[in-house]
Amino acid sequence: MDALLESLEPKTIWSYFLGLSKIPRGSKNEAAAAAWVADQAKALGCEVERDEVGNVIIRKKATPGKEGRPTVCLQAHVDMVCEQNEGTGHDFLKDPIKVWKDGDLLRATGTTLGADNGIGVAAALAVLASKDIAHGPIEALITIDEETGLTGANGLQPGRLKAKFLLNLDSEEEGYLTIGCAGGEDTIVTRKLTRTAAPAGTKAFRLKVFGLKGGHSGIDIHAGRGNAIRILAQVLGALKPAFGFSLASIKGGNKRNAIPREASAQIFLDPAKEQAFKAALTEHEAHWRAALGAFDPGLHLALEPGEATQVMSGPDTDALIQLLLALPHGVEAMSPDIPGLVQTSTNMGVIETRENEVEVNLLTRSSINPSKTALSERIAATCALGGFESHVTGGYPGWKPEPKASLVRIVNETNQKVFGKPLEIMAIHAGLECGLIGEKYTEMEMVSFGPSMWDVHTPDEHVSVPSVGNFWKLLVAVLEAV
Known part of the structure; x- marks a missing residue:
């Protein structure tokens, strides 16, 4: 990584990012990374505290002559989504992220990169380390467990922060200023299973959806x-009448906030029907490739040897397949007020089959709370x-846009001065911690911006190196303008 750093600018941000990338920090396993952030801030002479849930709160004094300026909070989350391609063999509990440079892009080898939100954390640390930025009092709030329930922001207590303005550094598109986001809640679905021995004369296979x-x-x-x-549910439902297989388990997705890339089913099938089954899969693959088109051209279906020993009962099998076909996934409604903005959606993100139970996790989002509730x-x-039984958990509020707030004007005018053009003002259909923080700090003005990164929450995640440089220029200029 030292050789990699030589090719990156600005070096302070990238040094902190590469240092952070060496530390495993999947959601709910970010304690070591949070401690590392706290140690970096202490080494810089900043005031550091940890709150009740493990968030890191850091304070840096104003530069001389700027003591009377409003306090600005730099906010980012230290955890990352842990996704990897099948066969990568990465252990997110102990292995560092393998970062590499691809032209003007930074990527990881077979895994998520963690630029979401490691770049924000690195930028906050770079501001704390700076000696040449003329700024008022600085707070940095580095939260834990954003990706699996916004636990850190939810546990933040009123009165901890003193800032008038908050800059959330968790946006993913240069040239845009985010001033609002959707709220969300999880639905956990379960059903007890009855197990029986696999039918005599059948063989275990694994049906895969991947790519x-x-x-x-x-x-x-x-x-x-x-x-x-x-x-996978569509294929199982279509082929079961003709092939009469038995279902042992279904597994798919890893995170409820990531669209599942891969899924598989363990089935028992008459070996004499294997070739006909594979031929049918070829037809279904062609059908789905045509349906997805250029939106998602890499789909593959495959049948390979399986490892199961028992199967679900017939009623359990039918109920599970039908449920997966009936549950919503995707856009429910678009915003009538903001062109192009998704208003309400659901992601059917994870399914796991245990010995005597199956569980499905869904994440429902909406910028309209009654719509979110109605869909749940x-x-x-x-x-x-x-x-099936279900219960709702992990609810968090949306963040109401305030386009006339003074901080929106300051950041937009600063971008105009630095880059010669205004920012695009928008709200997003994703959860940001601003909603929860704003609920507790009602007088605090907030905006969110960041560099361009793509395919976050997937092993194809990548970030633009020049865009990080532009992000840093804007952040420095905003701090000097406030």
Whole structure:
């Protein structure tokens, strides 16, 4: 990584980012990374504290002559989504992220990169380390566990922060200023299973769906990408009448906030029907490739040897396949007020089969709270009809746009001065911690901006190196303008 750093600018941000990338920091396993951030800030002479849930709060004094300026909070989250391609063999509990440079892009080898939101954390540390930025008092709030429930922001107590302005550094498109976001909530669906021995004369196979792009379940939900769980359910439902297989398990997706790229089913099939089954898969693959088109061209279906020993009962099998076909996934409604903005959606993100139970996780988002509630209630009703139990958890509020706020004007005018053009003002269909923080700090003005990165929450995640440089220029100029 030292050789890699030589090719990157600005070096302070990239040095912190590469240092952070050496530390495993998947959501709920970010304690070591948070401690590392705290140690970096202490070494810089900053005031550092950890709150009740593990967030890191850092304070740096104003530069001489700027003591009377408003306090600005730099906010980012230290955890990352842990996704990898099948066969990569990365251990997110102990292995560092393997970062490499691809022209003007930075990528990881077979895994998520962690630029979401490692770049924001690195930028906050770079500001704390700076000696040449003329700024007022600085706070940095580095939260934990953003990706799996916004635990850090949810646990932040009123009164901890003193800032008037908050700069959320968790946006992913240069040239845009985010001033609002959707709220969300999870639905956990379960059903007890009855197990029996596999039918005599059948053989275990693994039916795989793979090669899809996946993506962020908020930002990419409208992009027409395939959901591996849904496609697997469609194939199972279509082929079961003709082939009479027995189902042992279904597994798909890894995170409820990532569109599932891969899914598989363990089935028992008459070996004499194997070739006919593979031929049918070829037809279904062609069908789904045509349906997805250029939105998601990499789909593959495959049948390979399986490892299961027992199967679900017939009623459990039918109920599960039908549920996966009936549950919503994708865009429910577009905003009538903001062109191009998804208003309400659901991501059917994860399915896991245990010995005596199957569990499905969905994440519902909306910028309209009643719409979010209504869709979650429809999901619950669908589950009840199929004999499944469900409960809602992990709810968090949206962030109401305030386009006339003074901080919006300051950041936009600063971008005009630095780059010669205004920012595009927008709201996003994704969860940002601003909603929860704003609920506790009602007088605090907030905006979010960041560099350009793509395919976050997937192993194809990559970030633009020049865009990080532009992000840094804007951040420095905003701090000097406030």
